[in-house]
Amino acid sequence: MAAQPRSNSKKERRQESEKLILSAAEKVFSEAGFGGATMQLIADMAGLPKANLHYYFPTKEALYRQVVENIFQFWLQAADVFDQADGPAEGIGAYIDAKMEISRRHPAGSKVWATEVMHRAPVIQDYLETTLMEWTEGRAAIINRWIAEGRMDPVDPDHLLYMLWATTQHYADFGHQIETLNGGKPLDDAQWEAAKASVKRIILKGIGVVE
Amino acid sequence: MAAQPRSNSKKERRQESEKLILSAAEKVFSEAGFGGATMQLIADMAGLPKANLHYYFPTKEALYRQVVENIFQFWLQAADVFDQADGPAEGIGAYIDAKMEISRRHPAGSKVWATEVMHRAPVIQDYLETTLMEWTEGRAAIINRWIAEGRMDPVDPDHLLYMLWATTQHYADFGHQIETLNGGKPLDDAQWEAAKASVKRIILKGIGVVE
DNA sequence: ACGGTTCCTGACCGTATGGTCAAATTCACG
DNA sequence: CGTGAATTTGACCATACGGTCAGGAACCGT
Known part of the structure; x- marks a missing residue:
């Protein structure tokens, strides 16, 4: 039981992070449009540092596309x-x-x-x-x-x-x-x-x- | 005939300029949204220098509002x-x-x-x-x-x-x-x-x- | 022709933004 | 544990953007 990795496998945690970011992005994009949205705003809404977004999604366009x-x-x-x-x-x-x-x-x-x-x-x-x-x-x-x-x-x-x-x-x-x-x-x-x-x-x- | 001010009074020319800018702005805003639109793009579409837009409309917001x-x-x-x-x-x-x-x-x-x-x-x-x-x-x-x-x-x-x-x-x-x-x-x-x-x-x- | 007002514009500035990076931390696994 | 891979993040950078400004051009009434 102690060997169990917290409660999520590595892959699960990755999917959770992506989901969190995508959810925040959807909200921000919908309220500000692509041009008006900023990675900083999305990061704040997701409660993550901006650089973290760029780890999961290389560019703003890639995130938007997803x-x-x-x-x-x-x-x-x-x-x-x-x-x-x-x-x-x-x-x-x-x-x-x-x-x-x-x-x-x-x-x-x-x-x-x-x-x-x-x-x-x-x-x-x-x-x-x-x-x-x-x-x-x-x-x-x-x-x-x-x-x-x-x-x-x-x-x-x-x-x-x-x-x-x-x-x-x-x-x-x-x-x-x-x-x-x-x-x-x-x-x-x-x-x-x-x-x-x-x-x-x-x-x-x-x-x-x-x- | 030569004395005639080109074909427009000063006020008419002003209105024409404003109309030209507003028309270009409408198109650019519609295609890129407020955040994605840039004053430079609008200026290019209107065929005017960017600084000229700011003579007629003090800010991007003011232009958009109009x-x-x-x-x-x-x-x-x-x-x-x-x-x-x-x-x-x-x-x-x-x-x-x-x-x-x-x-x-x-x-x-x-x-x-x-x-x-x-x-x-x-x-x-x-x-x-x-x-x-x-x-x-x-x-x-x-x-x-x-x-x-x-x-x-x-x-x-x-x-x-x-x-x-x-x-x-x-x-x-x-x-x-x-x-x-x-x-x-x-x-x-x-x-x-x-x-x-x-x-x-x-x-x-x-x-x-x-x- | 002149003086003042309006109009026009190139050059410039401060800021905000997308994106980078290297160092630190956590994790999986033998 | 130890080791290499995955993840996290603060600091940083180059660029693009909105906006400013000073000087000049065009215009108008007299």
Whole structure:
């Protein structure tokens, strides 16, 4: 028992450190943007000396890239609900729920992603062209199948997907604006439920799968 | 003819210089964010020496603030169509058209605004709390009147407005992503029309004012 | 033509930032 | 233990950035 290295193996400790840094970086990048973020700020937030960051991540760009890639993976994974559904009402409804939940739980990641795309994706352009492209085409095919089966209105799948992304991510990216318009208070549980319900109601009715 | 001061009065030339700088600044801020933008870059884009910028705008913050304020004014003004309509189909439809047109013609401004809000509005928080708050409440009142008159479904006006903002601004803020998914080409005229039609169709049907 | 005001700009400055490095510390393992 | 590898960190460096300033150019009313 005494031989046991503290409670973590060396590799585990390394992963923990990286996670700590990545978490702090995500927050700082989301609040200040890539240019406004400083390694010192990230280090302070992580409670580590700045030089330590450079031991784990050689450059600011490398750290940023890792943050963005993690967000992207998280994103894709959360979209599985879309595929497992056997109809538009269930599939799109669950997708909206999932993305709203991400906006609520991980607003920083959403903001980093949004900023990266707005700046013409200098770091993850290859992901847009490959993974995201394929994902989008796959989902569009599913929607087209639902349309062909007469289970929803004939809408352009791309624009529907854009609307889903835009509406759900808005609650993260523009959360501060929403909070301000809500009297300076973040949305509470009931308000989040109302938001989800509103979004689902309008979109699902708008594409002809409810009422 | 020779006595004529070039073709501009002194005041006109001043305004022209300011406009040139503001235009360059909007583009640079939108592409690099506040932190990533440099006065040198803006000066180069405007074709002026850096010191000249500081003659017209004392600090980077002052220049940025002016950019954001201009965008906000532009925004509000374009929303007049909402008020002049006498029903939800016309009012909301025209609002969508107007905002889509802004996203198409002034994507840089939209991006600057989005970034500013995502960073918790350090510069224009007061506008959010006063002007935007009042504007939103006014529009919500109109929507509630339409609902009371039975001219549309009873939806939460705030969430409807968020959806309108999110969906229309998405075409500016995430224009690069859309362009990439569109095979690397910007949307052409027909595609923009299709986008507008899709958005209007889904939302207007979703709130029960068409079909 | 002149005097004053506005406008323009190259050269310069202090600071903050990303990144480096070598010395110190901790760790894994025979 | 002892030894080499991995980790940590304070001190340091080069650069780039926002901002200043003084001197000159252009302009305008008289």
